[in-house]
Amino acid sequence: MSDKIEQQIQISQELRPTQASLTYDLETALESIVSVRARIPDDAFTASFLGTDRSGHGVRILDTGLVVTIGYVIAEAEEIWLIGANGQAVTGHVVGYDYETGFGLVQPLAQMDLPTLDLGDSDIISTGDKVVVAGCGGVTQSLDATVIAKREFAGYWEYVLDEAIFTSPPHPDWGGAALISANGQLVGIGSLYVENVAPKIAAGNMIVPINILKPIMEEMLDYGTTLKAPRPWLGLFVTETPENLVVAGVLDGGPAEKADVRTGDAVIGVAGERTRDLADFFRRIWAQGEAGSEIPITIYRDGDTFDVHISSVDRRAQFKSPELH
Structure with a gap:
């Protein structure tokens, strides 16, 4: 390399x-x-x-x-x-x-x-604050930005942050970039490029707040990880539409595929309760218990509504562990 x-x-x-x-x-x-x-x-x-x-x-x-x-x-x-x-x-x-x-x-x-770089307090960062979003390479890789919003974020890969930081304009090389506060401290790490971050703001970056690392x-x-009980993981990608949540993909060999969940299925609810949005869907899954729990999902497909019971697993168990040096 x-x-x-x-x-x-x-x-x-x-x-x-x-x-x-x-x-x-x-x-x-x-x-x-x-x-x-x-x-x-x-x-x-x-x-x-x-x-x-x-x-x-x-x-x-x-x-x-x-x-x-x-x-x-x-x-x-x-x-x-x-x-x-x-x-x-x-x-x-x-x-x-x-x-x-x-x-x-x-x-x-x-x-x-x-x-x-010292760790700052991401809780005190507010909408309208001036910040710097910076990658490696000095000032030519650094961007004067503004905090546009702080709000919940749900990612289609079974991921939810209670409160993420959104900045604009977007840094073109956002992954792992530093969010530096007005007093020169690290208050977040760049994660994504996102569109429609706020009214009249076409694009920006989603930043993971540093306080949740501490x-x-x-x-x-x-x-190597936290000691909390692992959440149930289903191995599916879900997206929001104006009408429903829709399965955008399932991972080969994952729990959802094994339960015959298919791309294009509309997701109606979890454990008999209708889901409001993507974050609510994932939180209802996690509320069913630890990894290994059976997760009942209500699916609509080809005119039929039915329940699918998915045997969840620990996402961490799917990953290769790094070799010790």
Whole structure:
């Protein structure tokens, strides 16, 4: 794997932050951000839909060099490189991945002569706040942005955040990018490009708030994940339409496919209760018990409404574990 930063699309000059408008040392803050490159085995569970060569960003947050990133970049990685904007490159090792929040932690296996970024308080970030969304590469990879909204987010891959941060304009290389507050602290990690983030706002980024990492970071470092009971996982992708929730896909060999759930099925409810929206659907599934619970789903297909009972599993058990170094 290359130890050089690949050519990136540079942020337009007029959209970049400037030191004159900030109270913290912008250059030092940006030096804490590294490029994360991961190679995934061809037979990994996530290889078919996330690819085997992944890249994103990460932020150094501890004196040990610990890097926080968005988990999908490093999930099931067999090889990781961390590359600083100064060109320094070291290998890294996945030390933690929490599927519920989406955070991943990587420990560099050699010293990097780079600063760290303090963790801030994402709870006090408000709509209208001016922030910087930054990738590795200094100011040319950094974007002056505004917090457009803080609200619930549901992802079609069985993922819900009670409150995500939405910023605009969108950073073009958002995965693992740092959300830096007005006082120069890390308050979130970039996860997605999203459309229609707010009225009259065509696009932006969804950011995972850093405060939801703080209570679980020690467990992630000690055990590789959290110790809470795993949620039931069905292995299906669901999307919202004006009329219903609709199955957009099922994973080969997953619980939903084994129960004969099909792409195009309309999802009516869970355990006899009609679902209101995507977040409500997933929360009703999780309310049925831990991974391994049988989940009753009401399906509408070809004019018939019927119940399907899906034997859920632990999502974590599907993933390849990283080799210890």
